[in-house]
Amino acid sequence: MREDPSTIKGAETFMLGEMLTLPQNFGNIFLGETFSSYISVHNDSSQVVKDILVKADLQTSSQRLNLSASNSTVAELKPECCIDDVIHHEVKEIGTHILVCAVSYTTQFGEKLYFRKFFKFQVLKPLDVKTKFYNAETDEVFLEAQIQNITTAPMFMEKVSLEPSMMYNVTELNTVLSGEESTFGMMSYLQPMDTRQYLYCLKPKPEFAEKAGVIKGVTVIGKLDIVWKTNLGEKGRLQTSQLQRMAPGYGDIRLSLERIPDTVNLEEPFDIVCKITNCSERTMDLVLEMCNTQSIHWCGISGRQLGKLSPGGFLSLPLTVFSSVQGLQSVSGLRLTDTFLKRTYEYDDIAQVCVVSVDDANLFL
Secondary structure (H helix, E strand, C coil), X not given: CCCCCCCCCCHHHCCHHHHCCCCCCCCCEECCEEEEEEEEEECCCCCCEEEEEEEEEEECCCCXXXXXXXCCCXXXXXXXXXXXXXXXXXXXXXXXXXXXXXXXXXXXXXXXEEEEEEEEEEEECCEEEEEEEEECCXXXXXXXXEXXXXXXXXXXXXXXXXXXXXXXXXXXXXXXXXXXXECCCCCCEECCCCEEEEEEEEEECHHHHCCHHHHHCCCEEEEXXXXXXXXXXXXXXXXXXXXECCCXXXXXXXXXXXXXXXXXXXXXXXXXEEEEEXXXXXXXXXXXXXXXXXXXXXXXXXXXXEEEECCCCEEXXXXXXXXXXXXXXXXXXXXXXXXXXXXXXXXXXXEEEEEECHHHHHHHC
16 A cells, blocks of 8 residues: 555555445446446344335446346345345446336335335546557558546556457567566556557558458557546546547559668668559459659569559569769659559659668668
8 A cells, every 4th residue: 555656645554444434425437347236135124025026227328237146035024134135237328327226115004115225326437548550661651649637536557459350460568678568667657647659550451451452441450548547546448439540542553661771871772672462342453664763773674564454453563773973862763654544643752762882881780
């Protein structure tokens, strides 16, 4: 208790019996937590009552749920005796909830009586979740999730994970290089109104990565699964709805890089591998033109026939290029033409490469 930031100073000196007292009201109840209540029906009279039936229902804005563990009647209840029950319910709706406790019984004179009690409470939102998507040059998608504690008490964040859709594999980027320690340190407490940012990388599964037309139409990424604990260890869990993103528009044909070196020597040829994907619904007959720029010079024959490319198909194209200018240079100057429709597609700023002189390269090594 001394190390728990949610416990008042000096609480460890109190007797446990003084701490573990039943609350007089429900207090704050949050979405995703388990609502638990102890119900006791006590015979205050001096008479024995029979055929006692205790029923507990929870009324929400959309439904009425029966929470009673047993719907069978109790044969009799003697004076100063009681019937006890504990009910549990995982809260899945926000707003006003009403616990309705109904008791029916028969007196020793055969008179049937019935009464009800109502307990109203509010279910609040515990977390504010915001998401952002970033599309990489490849088919990778990066998800940033911002989670804010909007309650008035600290939370222990037990788990924040992403369950991807069937087309993606996910990698969590929330640990240091060793992969064992969280980027948030040893303490996983989230103080009131504090925010944490979680990062995930999604990659298409191999069976879908080659189908550009399928990946292009995907908007469902997956859903976040968040588990936390509050002051006395009560667990809460929330799952977001399916997260959706606006799929990037690649047009009819997409050109991306599969391989390129980070650093190259000045005026020395280097190899790259381009991937050309037909994102349209028609077959294309492609011609590749290579246009030199002030710094980038292509090696090979321009106007080369690449042949026909079916819808959703792709091809890997090795090319050779060199740079005549030092510094960070943009690989540009490729042009594809579909001879069927006489339509031309130009590609500039395909990638960046660092060009150094031979002396600088030796110093760099």
